[in-house]
Amino acid sequence: MNDFPxxxxxxxxxxxxxxxxxxxxxxxxxxxxxxxxxxxxxxxxEKFTFYFxxxxxxxxxxxxxxxxxxxxxx
Numbered sequence: 001m002n003d004f005p006x007x008x009x010x011x012x013x014x015x016x017x018x019x020x021x022x023x024x025x026x027x028x029x030x031x032x033x034x035x036x037x038x039x040x041x042x043x044x045x046e047k048f049t050f051y052f053x054x055x056x057x058x059x060x061x062x063x064x065x066x067x068x069x070x071x072x073x074x
Contacts, residue, residue: 013071 039055 037053037055037059039058041050041052041054043050
């Protein structure tokens with residue numbers, strides 16, 4: 001019976017992640033700087049386009065790491 005607080009925390013975290021993901025999907029087009037940072041590679045040729053968001057990926061990784069670290073510290 002002592003597992004209910006742990007399940008509550010888990011459901012709360014899952015709910016927050018889903019809410020933040022939904023918010024980012026809604027506002028995705030309005031965040032103009034994400035994907036256009038220095039270090040995001042974009043090459044357009046005659047028959048192909050190559051896009052690699054290196055800096056944006058690193059930024060998202062750092063933010064998620066900090067959020068998860070804050071959630072998991074005791």
